[in-house]
Amino acid sequence: MLNIRIKVERRLIIDRRLPALISILSAVAGILVGGLLLTVVGRSPIEAYAIVFETFTNPRSLMGAIELGIPIIFTSLALVLPFRMAFFNIGGEGQFYMGAIGAMIPIVLYWSGMDLPYGLYLPLMALLAALFGGLWALVPAILKAKWRVNEILTSLMMNFIALQIIWYLVSPGGPWNEANPAFRERYLAYLREQGVSVIPGFKGTPLVPEFARPPVIPGTMISSALILAVLASIVIYFIYSRTIIGYEVKVVGESEAASRYAGINYTKLVTMVMFTSGVLAGLGGFVNLSSDLLKLTPEIAAPGYGYAGIIAAWLARLNPIACIFVSIFFGALTQIGYTMQQYLRISHFVSVAFEGLIFLFLVLGDFFLNYRIKVVKGG
Amino acid sequence: MVDPILINKFLTSTLIVGTIYLIATLGEVVAERSGVVNLGLEGLMEIGATIGIIVALLTVNPWIGFLAAMGTCALVACIHAFVTVTLRLNQFASGLAIYILGLGLGVMLREYARSVYAPLLLKIPEVRLYPIGVPILKDIPIIGALFNVNIMVYVGIALSIILWFILFKTRIGLNIRSVGENPAAADAAGINVFRVRYYCVIFGGAMAGIAGAYLMLGHTPQIMGAPIVLGRGWIAIALVIFSFWNPIRALFGAFLFGGLELAYYWLQSIAIFRSYVPLLIAIPHITAIILLTIMSIEALRKRLGAPAALGIPYSRE
Numbered sequence: 001m002l003n004i005r006i007k008v009e010r011r012l013i014i015d016r017r018l019p020a021l022i023s024i025l026s027a028v029a030g031i032l033v034g035g036l037l038l039t040v041v042g043r044s045p046i047e048a049y050a051i052v053f054e055t056f057t058n059p060r061s062l063m064g065a066i067e068l069g070i071p072i073i074f075t076s077l078a079l080v081l082p083f084r085m086a087f088f089n090i091g092g093e094g095q096f097y098m099g100a101i102g103a104m105i106p107i108v109l110y111w112s113g114m115d116l117p118y119g120l121y122l123p124l125m126a127l128l129a130a131l132f133g134g135l136w137a138l139v140p141a142i143l144k145a146k147w148r149v150n151e152i153l154t155s156l157m158m159n160f161i162a163l164q165i166i167w168y169l170v171s172p173g174g175p176w177n178e179a180n181p182a183f184r185e186r187y188l189a190y191l192r193e194q195g196v197s198v199i200p201g202f203k204g205t206p207l208v209p210e211f212a213r214p215p216v217i218p219g220t221m222i223s224s225a226l227i228l229a230v231l232a233s234i235v236i237y238f239i240y241s242r243t244i245i246g247y248e249v250k251v252v253g254e255s256e257a258a259s260r261y262a263g264i265n266y267t268k269l270v271t272m273v274m275f276t277s278g279v280l281a282g283l284g285g286f287v288n289l290s291s292d293l294l295k296l297t298p299e300i301a302a303p304g305y306g307y308a309g310i311i312a313a314w315l316a317r318l319n320p321i322a323c324i325f326v327s328i329f330f331g332a333l334t335q336i337g338y339t340m341q342q343y344l345r346i347s348h349f350v351s352v353a354f355e356g357l358i359f360l361f362l363v364l365g366d367f368f369l370n371y372r373i374k375v376v377k378g379g
Numbered sequence: 380m381v382d383p384i385l386i387n388k389f390l391t392s393t394l395i396v397g398t399i400y401l402i403a404t405l406g407e408v409v410a411e412r413s414g415v416v417n418l419g420l421e422g423l424m425e426i427g428a429t430i431g432i433i434v435a436l437l438t439v440n441p442w443i444g445f446l447a448a449m450g451t452c453a454l455v456a457c458i459h460a461f462v463t464v465t466l467r468l469n470q471f472a473s474g475l476a477i478y479i480l481g482l483g484l485g486v487m488l489r490e491y492a493r494s495v496y497a498p499l500l501l502k503i504p505e506v507r508l509y510p511i512g513v514p515i516l517k518d519i520p521i522i523g524a525l526f527n528v529n530i531m532v533y534v535g536i537a538l539s540i541i542l543w544f545i546l547f548k549t550r551i552g553l554n555i556r557s558v559g560e561n562p563a564a565a566d567a568a569g570i571n572v573f574r575v576r577y578y579c580v581i582f583g584g585a586m587a588g589i590a591g592a593y594l595m596l597g598h599t600p601q602i603m604g605a606p607i608v609l610g611r612g613w614i615a616i617a618l619v620i621f622s623f624w625n626p627i628r629a630l631f632g633a634f635l636f637g638g639l640e641l642a643y644y645w646l647q648s649i650a651i652f653r654s655y656v657p658l659l660i661a662i663p664h665i666t667a668i669i670l671l672t673i674m675s676i677e678a679l680r681k682r683l684g685a686p687a688a689l690g691i692p693y694s695r696e
Contacts, residue, residue, distance in 0.1 A: 041491040149675040153617050157664040160610045167657035347490035347604045349483050356480025363472045
């Protein structure tokens with residue numbers, strides 16, 4: 001009889017292609033197991049896989065995936081530098097919300113009767129979004145640098161606070177709610193042009209007017225914000241590989257103690273890195289608000305772009321260029337969630353479950369970075 | 380000046396809500412004492428909430444709901460134990476993955492249950508926990524609040540005393556603490572580090588399951604297709620730090636946050652606060668950040684701190 005033994009042994013040489021392979025396999029495993037899990041809610045996995053297949057092969061839904069992926073490019077890029085220096089910013093979600101709030105300011109002013117040259121709106125919105133996101137990200141950074149306060153918990157708490165600020169601003173009776181009398185004159189005239197005769201007064205701000213929406217790339221349905229996203233990833237790539245900040249991030253990531261001996265100022269570095277991180281997440285909020293959501297509502301929290309960014313960044317192995325492709329894959333997952341909600345009548349939170357599974361497989365897969373399983377005959 | 384009946388009402392609801400935090404915190408205290416952080420608490424509670432309410436409604440028995448939630452979350456916590464103890468992989472990443480997985484699964488299952496078991500919702504009054512309300516005693520000012528709560532509040536308080544006793548006065552507790560402080564020494568002394576950590580992580584998961592089920596059955600019974608734990612699991616992780624990994628101190632933190640969570644409800648009756656209710660809802664999260672900061676300054680000054688091996692996988696190699 002054949003005597004087979006399974007042996008786990010430490011890898012001596014680490015294959016450089018292995019991390020990417022593990023990422024891809026985790027994504028596939030996550031989707032396969034996720035589909036099987038749907039049997040729990042009485043749906044056939046085959047139907048689920050069909051939707052997944054359809055999303056990745058149909059050019060139309062692929063374009064939708066890219067569109068939904070753009071905010072995730074920003075939220076995942078935002079984590080490249082902090083994660084590389086072992087600063088676990090999981091406040092991307094809140095920085096994203098703050099970005100959307102910042103971007104909404106010029107629009108709110110416009111509806112209350114203040115005018116700016118049309119061409120100024122988009123740059124001004126982006127600028128305010130970047131600033132709001134960046135400042136919001138500074139809170140956990142400074143607390144950590146000064147008093148070693150756990151950044152995971154503080155950055156996460158900041159997410160809930162930011163969302164409550166949105167609720168405050170846009171709830172009926174809130175200062176930015178569309179039914180605010182200050183917007184009435186101009187907004188009602190605008191709505192009448194669109195064939196709507198009353199302001200409904202739901203939770204939400206007035207719409208972002210056409211001139212403040214980024215144009216669509218000709219011949220596609222994709223927002224030109226994609227170009228901004230690609231530029232951002234090149235900038236992060238450059239910062240990481242070609243600048244002193246990038247070098248210092250690398251040193252701190254390898255050993256914080258060593259970085260102190262090397263004379264690296266941790267407070268200064270973490271402040272700069274986290275401000276940059278918040279700027280990127282904030283820009284994500286701007287893009288989501290101006291190209292997809294078109295009005296600020298608590299609905300901004302539904303897709304969980306900030307949390308998706310964490311997994312996307314991990315899956316991309318903190319490589320800024322890979323972030324683009326992984327984020328588009330996550331855009332597809334979000335799209336799949338909405339398609340399943342529509343056709344299989346299950347909650348779109350199914351895509352969150354898929355993301356969680358992929359993350360779990362990724363964490364598990366990392367075992368094989370350092371170990372390999374060998375089947376030994378006889379023994 | 381303030382109506383004593385109102386004060387009692389406030390204290391009662393503080394105890395009831397605080398117990399959600401208390402149970403989750405106690406589980407995490409034990410897990411962290413053994414050296415393993417589980418950031419997945421929020422997700423586990425989301426699963427516990429879903430399983431708890433569905434099973435309770437199906438069996439028309441809240442206790443079977445609690446048991447089912449406990450079992451399910453203990454199983455999910457096994458994954459975390461396997462990843463972090465056996466495979467010695469990143470505890471933070473694994474916890475975050477469980478958080479996101481739990482959030483997705485919990486909400487998805489709840490939405491499904493709502494569509495399939497809609498008629499069961501009528502049974503909610505039969506499964507929810509009611510305050511016991513000891514006659515006469517419950518009308519005593521201030522202390523009376525303690526006699527007008529549901530049974531899980533007593534369970535929570537009893538558990539924190541029992542766990543304190545186990546952790547600090549028994550052999551088992553000594554083993555758990557030594558595994559969290561110095562696993563190599565514990566191993567040399569003949570303690571099975573891996574087994575202790577497994578048990579503690581699974582215990583933490585089971586407690587998160589109870590906390591989630593209790594959130595539903597003791598506080599807000601409903602079946603909604605939206606997240607329901609809303610950061611309480613994360614606050615519980617912060618509470619572990621506030622309590623310096625001590626179950627008795629966890630009592631104070633948990634009930635403080637129970638009160639803070641309800642602050643918006645009581646403050647909204649005051650005119651100037653009325654239009655700021657959404658901001659008042661963030662009071663617990665803001666307080667958590669402030670307290671975490673104070674605690675960190677204190678910890679730096681007094682050199683108090685977490686179990687020494689917290690977050691670090693143990694390997695015999």
